[in-house]
Each structure stands twice: as C-alpha cells, then as structure tokens.
Amino acid sequence: MSILNKEERLVPVDLEPFIELPGRDRAGQAYRFGYRCKETGVPAAIVEIAATTVAQFVPLQVSARMTTDGKIVVHAQLPDVDHGTPSRESEAISLVELVEAALSVDNLRMEEASRRELRSFLRALEISIQRVRIALAAM
Structure with missing residues (x-):
C-alpha cells in the first residue's frame, strides 16, 4: 500500500529525512526512521527499529561536566560520525536537583x-x- 496518491510523485529533492523517537505520544519502544515530503510532511518511506537494537548498535560517546554554578551538562556524540561537529548537549540540571532526586x-x-x-x-x-x-x- 502506498502512502502517496498515484498522482503525487516525489523526487529526491522534495524529501527530507526524519527520525521519531520513542515517547509518550507514540506506542511501543521503537525509533521511526524515514523520508517525508518537505512541503506536506507526508511520509514517503518509514522503517521502525526497536530502541534496544538502536542502543546496541549505535554507540554513543557520553561525557558530563559540571559548570562553576553547580549545573551538570551531559554531552553525547556519535564516534566516527560527528567529526568536527559539536556534540549534542543536554539541558543543564542543578546538582541540588540531582541530589534531591537521588x-x-x-x-x-x-x-x-x-x-x-x-x-x-x-x-x-x-x-x-x-x-x-x-x-x-x-x-
């Protein structure tokens, strides 16, 4: 079954990649990877991969640092992929909040x-x- 109508033909320049993370708004524990139309957002192709599989085969280099005002920031980077690109940085959380949670x-x-x-x-x-x-x- 095609998601697109027969009249709708997409060429590669019309498409953009996307990833949907597992979350509260989606059932299951799977990542959805695919391509969708830039203009309409209609998916052209989707592949679902279990979150456990992604975690197993996509290694992350993760580090944490503490700022001088007592906030913790976590950095994650894909090894051998993110050369020269800044790592993804989490939102800072205070040390006090972490201690309270613990x-x-x-x-x-x-x-x-x-x-x-x-x-x-x-x-x-x-x-x-x-x-x-x-x-x-x-x-």
Whole structure:
C-alpha cells in the first residue's frame, strides 16, 4: 500500500529525512526512521527499529561536566560520525536537583540504598564542598 496518491510523485529533492523517537505520544519502544515530503510532511518511506537494537548498535560517546554554578551538562556524540561537529548537549540540571532526586523516598527504595552507601555519598559531597572552599579561599 502506498502512502502517496498515484498522482503525487516525489523526487529526491522534495524529501527530507526524519527520525521519531520513542515517547509518550507514540506506542511501543521503537525509533521511526524515514523520508517525508518537505512541503506536506507526508511520509514517503518509514522503517521502525526497536530502541534496544538502536542502543546496541549505535554507540554513543557520553561525557558530563559540571559548570562553576553547580549545573551538570551531559554531552553525547556519535564516534566516527560527528567529526568536527559539536556534540549534542543536554539541558543543564542543578546538582541540588540531582541530589534531591537521588535521595527521594521512591529512589532510595528502588535502589535499595543502604546506610553505608548514603554515608559514602555524604563523604563524597563533603570532599566536594571542601574543594569548593579551597578554590574560594584561593581567589
């Protein structure tokens, strides 16, 4: 079955590639790759690939950095593809938000966090605080 009417003939210049990510608005856990008409948005070809397959065969180089105002930013780049192009950057999230999420009752229960793990987490935060104090004193 063709998505296009017989009268509608698309040539390659009329088409643009697209990717639809799995999400709340779409059922299933599959990426949709294809080409659609630039003018109308009507798909000319679609291939669905399971998200697990994409994750398995499309390796990402992921890194994270913290800004001096306490925000965490994650960068993702496709190795051997993104030469010279900037990596995709996530929206910055504050360290405080991440700590609050980690310490939420639901997360602690789901992670089956122990007192030992939380003490280790606290030590890491205290070391980080001390290093910020040292940097401030040196300014």
